[in-house]
Amino acid sequence: MSSTVLGLVRASHPEPAAAVTVVTGLLAVGVGHPPAGVAAVVGSVLASQLAVGWTNDALDAERDATVGRTDKPVAAGAVSLRTVAVGAAVAALATPALALTTTPAAALCITVALVSALLYDWPLKSTPASVLPYAVSFGALPAFVVLALPGAPAPPAWLVAAAACLGAGAHFANVLPDLADDARTGVRGLPHRLGPAGSRVAAAGLLLAATVTLVLGPPGPPSWAGLSAVAAAAVVPALGWYGGRAAVRAGRRPVAAFRAVMVVALIDVVLLVASGRVV
Known part of the structure; x- marks a missing residue:
């Protein structure tokens, strides 16, 4: 049992x-x-x-x-x-x-x-x-979370859009380590059709879009912490990309790009949770 x-x-x-x-x-x-x-x-x-x-x-x-x-x-x-x-x-x-x-x-x-x-x-x-x-x-x-509160207003569009971008970016990032195994068994989703480089770009771009939306979407001016998060979302994937290319040249598995987009995803999750206070 x-x-x-x-x-x-x-x-x-x-x-x-x-x-x-x-x-x-x-x-x-x-x-x-x-x-x-x-x-x-x-x-x-x-x-x-x-x-x-x-x-x-x-x-x-x-x-x-x-x-x-x-x-x-x-x-x-x-x-x-x-x-x-x-x-x-x-x-x-x-x-x-x-x-x-x-x-x-x-x-x-x-x-x-x-x-x-x-x-x-x-x-x-x-x-x-x-x-x-x-x-x-x-x-x-997040729409479910807001709607589950009786009497709450409709979830803001920026919150739903940011979560959608986060989810889409996570799809491309999540598939990166398994592209070879998936190819052996005939899985041909969008990341597989774009290939490793295209999937890294898609993941980084979508997660950056999620970060920007979470920072600029709520009412009021963005905080310095939020702007720093946007800067990190722009820089970290680029560093991971170069680390991944170096791993390929050294004959190792290129996990740096995957880890980089996961860092940005974590930043977005923190921003998403913090956004609950301004919904």
Whole structure:
């Protein structure tokens, strides 16, 4: 039993699931949710993340086995495909049910985010439209958090746009280390079609756009901290790019560019959470 639970946890993509859940929880605190509201937001988002992660591993089990992904529990036989599929279905049904404890508009919003993310798992992952689910689902998350607060005004457009850019940039950054394995199994999303260089440019540009939007979007003049964040978002990916090229010349795996865009993504997450205080 314990091995099955551990396998389910590992198959849920626990790191990104935890990161997205924590960020939305902090944003809920920032916009003024009471403890019960924060719990409802966190529960809904966690359920949606579990549904998406388990669906992804269930659909990719054969592909993961082909490339020898021993870190994938379904492909490695640590948990059965049926168990993961049932878990995904239960989590998907729990997402709107938990969200309905807040407001109907919020429940609709998180359902849109969930359906969009599931459409990435299939069939959009291997198409030029692979970035769209990331933009839609990430853009819907802060809207869900705001709409879940009874009596709250509509979420500001700049907040939704910034989150959409952050999600789209994360898509290009997340794929960078796996481009070779994906190519072996026929995955041809937009990052694969652009190639490593094009994906780095796309990731850096989208994350810079998210940073600028989060700094200039809220009312009032931008702070020095915000302007410093914009400068960092412009400089850090360029440094990572040169580090990645040096790694290629030295025969090592080019992870510097990936790490650089992750630094900018972290900056954007901090700005996103801080934006809750001005929504």
